[in-house]
Amino acid sequence: MDKLTYQVKIGEEIRTYEEGTTYGEIAREYQKFYDHDIVLVIINGKLQELHKTVKMDCVLDFETTAGDMGHKTYKRSMSLMLVKAIYDVAHHEKIKKVRIHYSVSKGYYCTIDGDMELTQEFLDHVESRMREIADMDLEISKKSVNTDDAIASFRQHGMYDKEKLFTYRRVSKVNIYSMNEFEDYYYGYMVPSAGYLKYFKLYKYDDGFVIQMPERSAPEIVPPFEPQNKLFQVLKESTKWGDMQGIETVGALNDKITKGDMMETVLVQEALQEKKIAEIAATIASNPKIKFVLIAGPSSSGKTTFSHRLSIQLRANGLVPHPIAVDNYFVEREENPKDENGNYDYECLEAVDRELFNRQLQDLLDGKEVVIPTFNFVTGHKEYGKETKKLGENDVLVIEGIHCLNPKLTEHLQDENKFKIYISALTQLNIDEHNRIPTTDGRLLRRIVRDARTRGSSAERTIRMWPSVRRGEERNIFPYQEQADVMFNSSLVYELAVLKQYVEPLLFGVDKHAPELAVLKPYVEALLFGIDREAPEYMEAKRLLKFLDYFVGIGSENVPTNSLLREFIGGGCFHI
Numbered sequence: 083m084d085k086l087t088y089q090v091k092i093g094e095e096i097r098t099y100e101e102g103t104t105y106g107e108i109a110r111e112y113q114k115f116y117d118h119d120i121v122l123v124i125i126n127g128k129l130q131e132l133h134k135t136v137k138m139d140c141v142l143d144f145e146t147t148a149g150d151m152g153h154k155t156y157k158r159s160m161s162l163m164l165v166k167a168i169y170d171v172a173h174h175e176k177i178k179k180v181r182i183h184y185s186v187s188k189g190y191y192c193t194i195d196g197d198m199e200l201t202q203e204f205l206d207h208v209e210s211r212m213r214e215i216a217d218m219d220l221e222i223s224k225k226s227v228n229t230d231d232a233i234a235s236f237r238q239h240g241m242y243d244k245e246k247l248f249t250y251r252r253v254s255k256v257n258i259y260s261m262n263e264f265e266d267y268y269y270g271y272m273v274p275s276a277g278y279l280k281y282f283k284l285y286k287y288d289d290g291f292v293i294q295m296p297e298r299s300a301p302e303i304v305p306p307f308e309p310q311n312k313l314f315q316v317l318k319e320s321t322k323w324g325d326m327q328g329i330e331t332v333g334a335l336n337d338k339i340t341k342g343d344m345m346e347t348v349l350v351q352e353a354l355q356e357k358k359i360a361e362i363a364a365t366i367a368s369n370p371k372i373k374f375v376l377i378a379g380p381s382s383s384g385k386t387t388f389s390h391r392l393s394i395q396l397r398a399n400g401l402v403p404h405p406i407a408v409d410n411y412f413v414e415r416e417e418n419p420k421d422e423n424g425n426y427d428y429e430c431l432e433a434v435d436r437e438l439f440n441r442q443l444q445d446l447l448d449g450k451e452v453v454i455p456t457f458n459f460v461t462g463h464k465e466y467g468k469e470t471k472k473l474g475e476n477d478v479l480v481i482e483g484i485h486c487l488n489p490k491l492t493e494h495l496q497d498e499n500k501f502k503i504y505i506s507a508l509t510q511l512n513i514d515e516h517n518r519i520p521t522t523d524g525r526l527l528r529r530i531v532r533d534a535r536t537r538g539s540s541a542e543r544t545i546r547m548w549p550s551v552r553r554g555e556e557r558n559i560f561p562y563q564e565q566a567d568v569m570f571n572s573s574l575v576y577e578l579a580v581l582k583q584y585v586e587p588l589l590f591g592v593d594k595h596a597p598e599l600a601v602l603k604p605y606v607e608a609l610l611f612g613i614d615r616e617a618p619e620y621m622e623a624k625r626l627l628k629f630l631d632y633f634v635g636i637g638s639e640n641v642p643t644n645s646l647l648r649e650f651i652g653g654g655c656f657h658i
Contacts, residue, residue, distance in 0.1 A: 085100045085101050085102065086100070086101040087099065087100055087101065088101065088136050088137070088138055088139050088140070089139045090108070090136060090139070090140055090141075090142050091140070091141045091142065092108075092112065092142050092143075099136045100136070101135070101136060101137065102135050102136070103135060103136045104132065104133060104134065104135050104136075105123040105125075105130060105131075105132045105133075105134055105135070105136070105142070106132035106133060106274055108123070108136075108142065109123065109132055109144060112144060116144065116146055117146075117148070118146040118147045118148045118152075118301045118302070119146060119147050119278055119301070120132075120144045120145070120146050120152075121145060121146065121147055121152045121155050121156060121273050121278060122144075122145040122151060122152055122155055122271055123142055123143065123144055123145065124142070124143040124144070124145060124621075125140050125141070125142055126140050126141055127141075127616065127618075127620070127621070128621070129145070129151060129271060129621055131224070131271050131272065131274065132273070132274045133224065133274045146301070147296075147298075147301035148298055148299075148301050149298075150298070150549075151271070151621065153298045153301065154270060155270065155271045155272060155273060156273065156278070156279070156295070156296075156301070157190075157295055158268055158269075158270050158271070158272060158517075159222065159268075159272045159273040159276075159278065159279055160279050160282060160293065160295060161182055161190070161268070161516055161517075162222065162259060162261065162266055162268060162272065162516075163212055163215055163216070163261065163276055163279050164182075164192070164208075164212065164293055165180050165182075165264075165266060165516055166215070166261050166264040166266075167208045167209075167211040167212045167215060168180055168194065168208055169264065170211050171204070171207045171208050171211050172194075172196065172198050172204075176196050176197045176198050177194065177195075177196040177198070178195040178196045178240075179194075179195045179196070179515055180192065180193075180194050180195075180515065180516070181193045181194075181195070181330075181512070181515045181516075182512070182515070182516050182517070182518050183290075183317070183321060183512070183518065184317050184321070184508070184509070184510070184518060184521070185520070185521065186287065186292050186309065186310065186313075186314055186317075187292060187294060187305075187307050187308050187309060187310065188294055188295060188296070188297055188304075188305050188307075189282075189285075189292045189293045189294035189295050189307070190292065190293050190295075190518065191287065191288075191290055191291075191292050191314070191317075192290050192291055192292070192293060193289060193290035193291075194290065200286070200289075200290065200291065201286065202285075202286040205284040205285075205286055205291055206284075208284060209282075209283070209284045212279075212282065215261065215276045215279075216276045216277060216279050216280055217277075218276065219275050219276055219277030220261050220262060220275060220276040221261070221274065221275050221276075222259055222260070222261055222272050222273060222274060222275055222276065223259070223260050223261075224257055224258070224259050224260075224272070225257070225258050225260070226255045226256070226257055226258075227255065227256055227258055228254065228255065228256075229248055229251060229253060229254055229255060229256050232244075232248055232256035232258065232267070233245050233248050233249060235258075235265075236248070236267075239265075241266075241267075241514075241515075243330070243331045243333055243334075243512075243514040243515045244267055244333075244514050244515075245333070246331065246333025246334060246336065246337060247331065247332055247333040247336075247513065247514050247632060248333075249333065249336075250333065250336045250340075250632070250634055251631065251632065252631070253631075259272055261276065266516060267514070267516075267517075268516065268517060269513055269517045269628075269629070269632075270625070280302075281295065281296050281301070281302055281303070281304050282294065282295050282304060283304050283307070285307045287307075287309060288314070288318070292307060294307050310563070310564055311564070312504075312563070312564050312566065312569055313508075313563060313564065313569060315569075316508060316569045316570075316571050317508050317510065317571070319571075320508060320510035320571050320573070321510045323354060323510075324510050324511065324575050327347060327350060327575070329347070329511065329575050330511075330512065330515075331511065331512050331513065331514050331515065332511060332512070332513050332514070332519075332632045332633060333514065335511065335575065335576065335579065335633070335634075336633065336634040339579060339634045339636055340634060344576065344636055344640065345640055347575070347576055348576055348640050348641065348642075351574050351575055351576060352574075352642055352645055355572075355574070355646065356391070358570060359388070359391050359392055359395050359570070360395050360398075362392065362395070362503065362568055362570065363392060363395035363396045363398070363399050363401075364395075364399060365501075365568070366396065366399075366401070366478065366501050367396065367399035367400065367401055369501075371498045371499055372478065372498075372499060372500070372501045373446075373447055373473060373477070373478055373479060373499045374443060374478070374479050374481060374492070374495065374499055374500050374501070375392070375396075375403075375478055375479065375480045375481065375501050375503065376481050376483075376486035376487065376491075376492065376500055376501065376502045376503065377389055377392075377480065377481065377482045377483075377486055377503045377505060378482075378483065378484055378485065378486035378487040378502075378503070378504060378505075378559060378562070378566075379504060379505035379506050379559065379572075380506055380525065380555040380559050380560070381525060381529060381551050381555065382507065382525040382526070382528040382529040382532065382650070383505045383506045383507050383525065383572050384505065384507065384528075384572035384646040384647075384649050384650075385482050385505055386482070386649060386656075386658050387644075387645075387646045387648065387649040387654065387656055387658065388505050388570065388572060388646060389405060389480055389482050390644075390656045390658075391644060391646075392480065392503075393405070393480055396478060396480075400476060401476050401477070401478050402474065402476050402477045402478070403477075403478050403479075403480045404471065404477060404478070404479050404480065405479075405480050405481075405482070406454065406479050406480070406481045406482075407481075407482055407483065408434060408439070408481060408482065408483025408484075408485060408486065408491070409457060409483065410454065410455050410456055410457045410464070411434050411435045411436075411438060411439045411455065411457070411464075412428070412433055412434065412435065412457045412464070413432075413433060413434065413435045414462065414463055414464070415461075415462025415463065416462070418433050418462075419432045419433060429484065429554040429557075429558055430557075430558070431485050431488060431490060431491065431558070434483075434485060434491065435464075436490070436491060436493075438455075439491070439492075440492060440493070440494040440495060441494075442454065443479070443492070443495055444494060444495060446471065446472070446473045446479070447473065447495070447499060449472070449473065450472070451470040451471065451472045452470065452471055452472075453466050453467065453468075453469070453470055453471075454469075454471055484554070484558050484559055485558060486502065487502055487504060487559070487562035487563065487565050487566055488558070488562050489562075489565065501567050501568075502565060502566045502567050502568075503566055503567065503568055503569075503570060504563045504566035504568075504569045504570070505569070505570045505571075505572055506521070506525075506563075506569075506570075506571065506572065507521060507524050507525050507528065507571070507572045507573040508521055508571045508572075508573050509521050509523070509524045509573050510571070510573060510575065511575055511578070513629075513632055519578075519629075521573075522552065523626070523629065524573060524577070524578065526544075526545070526548055526626070527578065527581050527585050527626065527630075528577075528581065528650045529544055529548070529551075529650075530544045530545070530585050530588055530589070531581055531584045531585050531588070531650045531651060532649065532650040534584075534588050535650075535651070535652050540588070541585075541588040541589050541619075541623060542614070542617055542619045542623075545619040545622050545623065546618075546619055572646045574645070574646065574647055576636070577647050578630070578633055579633045579634060579635055579636045580635075580636055580637075580638050580641060580647060580651065581630075581647075581650070581651070582630045582633050582635040583635045583636075583637070583638075584651055585626070585630065586627065586630055589623045589626055589627050589630075590627065638651055638653070641653075643655040644656070
């Protein structure tokens, strides 16, 4: 019997392929037209791995390592090869666990617990083994097994983190990936073989090591390892506190939730943050020369609530804080620079009237009265009222803005008068030991919930704008984070379990034929419009929904009214 054939549209071209042709075979035909490796395909708007086969007439697009999903796939597959190589070099009996923690420099920070010494020499052996595996182009095979069988297998192999994780999954099947005899679970798509995994470098760092990998912008170049020591120490401290509470992974968090231990967990987490904020306030109060507290951080890091809580602690230390928003110092609209598309660029430093900003702050420092402007975003001009501001002996200005860590913003002020704070939601929780939770995912989920609540924005719109937000952060915030005097982690180990109830209804695609998308208040309607399945943002929504499915949800009634989380879910005492 002749094989069935199907029409596959690729760009403007329609090709005929036999049933059973792999997408990898098609990708190899078209690879010459692409600068970077094709690692996934998009079939009728749905992501597929390259080992999958043609089964219908379809529209096919390619995803390379320069794409968001392709880049994530590369790094995820690299994690599998890394863990296998470690076990190959050290042998299973000497390894208790390998943990892939969080991003450091352009790679992942990892630790090894076992009967062996972690040295650069050992890492060189691991790296050599990884290159052997890549040169052999070992297949990364995939099989779907019954969830109960997977749990039993995880238990047998001592993967107790994965056993806990899947105890709470409401799925009948689990996808297991393997290289030869080594099997593991990974959250998301993988490349078909190790031959794709050519670009990496291992560096000994602190108590563990970093696997350095390329950035999306240059998928074939491994950048130099540049430690961000301040950021790393904050992440390390947060992970340590999570471990002390017995919450290393999502499965452990779910255990706490189902056993009724969450109230204590919430209170301990909130107490830790309050303790840290109090320590920062005490440091500021101990130096009478500090008059300007500068706060910067990426989107949805909780800057506003943090500023309020810090101000309360500053008052408790005898200081009188005054909030100032850098946004009130925008240049006049007609003077605002434009981006490459001809749109006003409100995020660039040149959008701020730095001359006026520095002059007024210096005048305040000199004991003069000044009139702080208010920027009218409708007219595009600064407005001046009659209210004046003058700094007393115990007064400090609490200044919030995306450029606050950039030395050029306050270049005319003496460093001794400034105290700089970097705040971000640095997720310390892992899905399991080998599957990390990107910090950006936590912030994106926060923003989806906040935008729906405060702006009536759909999840689709928030996801669509997110790449632009991230580009602004990469340009204006992240390069200066190590210049902060102190860093604050606003992430709460329990928050994703709370956000789950708010964000899932916003992400679910309800009616793909709906003429318009709408977002209703999370408390009001059981059925919400989400993201159209035909929309390009649907793939990201689907990924986030799958991610949230790992969590057992909890209510928000036990979240304190002054919690940073209230900035996003509402009900806070600061009315923001």
